Amino acid sequence: EIDPCEKLDCGEHEWCGNKDGVYSCFSDEHYPRPNNESYGPLYPISGNTTQPALDGSSPRIVLHQPFVYFGQPYNQIYVNHNGHITFNNPWGIHIPQSFPMYGTRDIIAPFWTIFDNTQTGLVYYKQYTSGNILNQATEDINNYFPQFNFTASWVFVATWHEIPYWLHNNSQTTVQAVLISGGQYSFVLMNYGNISPNRWKVQVGYDTINSIHHLTVPGSFSSNTSGNYSVFRLNSNVNVPGRWAFRLDHGSRGCTFN
Template sequence: MKPSFALLLLILGAVTNVQPEQEKASLLYPYGPDQRDHKNPKLDDGTSKELSLAVPFTFYGKEHRSLYVNNNGVISFGTRVSQYTPDPFPLADGRPFVAPYWADVDNVLGGDVFYRETTDPTLLARVTKDINQYFPAIPFTATWAFVATWDHVAYYGSTTNKGNTFQALLTTDTKTSFIILNYRDIQWTTGAASDGDAETGLGGTPAHAGFNSGDESHFYNIPGSQTAAILNITHTSNVDVPGRWVFQVDDFKVIGVSPDVPKVPDGNSCWL
């Protein structure tokens, strides 16, 4: 018996709704308990312990052999970052770090922060393929990766179930280093202690995304940082993949930033 026309419409509608979610899911590299990830404690403004790396990771010309995964959307080198209201880059205090989404995360209220260091050949092959696609002029075969994922994390003072899911992947072949930032679902920009609205997670001082070298000269602010436009980072990209930003960070370079990506107010966006 053939399905009715109404049933066909329901099936087509279901397929239409599922596909975007599948695409969003495929943006992230595998994470979570199935990947034997470690998990940060449930602690407002908390961090991981200092994590020693099996191989040095070069960031802005300096080798780092350890890092911290901070609950507030930052991967830092040399020092923890408990600060919850973001500052624009460059920072004057010499802290080198990557800010996938620097804002006031509260994983006590919801969500988890996962991380792992890996040499899994399946993941490294996928990362290599992606990097080669985005940087075809640079010979690169990933030999190591570090994956940190903020999974449906809540904001401080939240009175809702809103959550943000984003990810940072660090990778190297021991000479060249890249960082891939993935944004699957961004529902809030600001915690209540940063003057955000407890019901919406918006307003106040919004999240910041980018890189700070620590030398007060070299930095990059992803367009939209610390404005309401950062909520749309799931739709922006410098590699033509909505929700993904990719950077070479050993000798920092920015490629392919589209001219129609929203600019940071006052021209506060540069790379050197």
């Protein structure tokens, strides 16, 4: 059987994905395809960048609007270099732990692994309270969760852009977490660009204090987390290859996947 991705022969900075049963080449907005053909799932990559450091983090980021995470409103956030976001404090731990951790922190992990941005790669973060990004977020959430008649009032975009893995300086992986809130609702989009092959384990999902609410995206800690056939980049729970969307303002106890 012929591999449909090999047949497409996607170019540099592109990846193969399945949308509506059709395999296509996708790229992020830093590397647009000719004639503005279909882009990948990434939101614009811009904003402040963190200081490069092994197991580092952003400074404390004061939010323009509170973000409610399973009933807990937060006014600050930290973007940690190893592919996760925390709220009360930065967290430098690099070896991923499987969810549920039954720990003492709330965490959102679009790609928790052992990154090293000391030589190349940048971690971006930016928040929005007006403009086209809010319109895009509103449209996306209403497509994925049409029952809520949602209007975004705040968006926070964190991007780990072309980050190498530890001891793999030639690797480049791009992942993104887009936090979206409006009214009583909170959501996250986990977006995946190019994901280099990786020998380290990867946890994707979220967890809460004492793991009252937690979720693990299928494929975490498997052999299919990275490379051309990364399950996170090729698959989706909202029919957009490389994008996963979850509601975060409340949820059921002990959820593995929804």
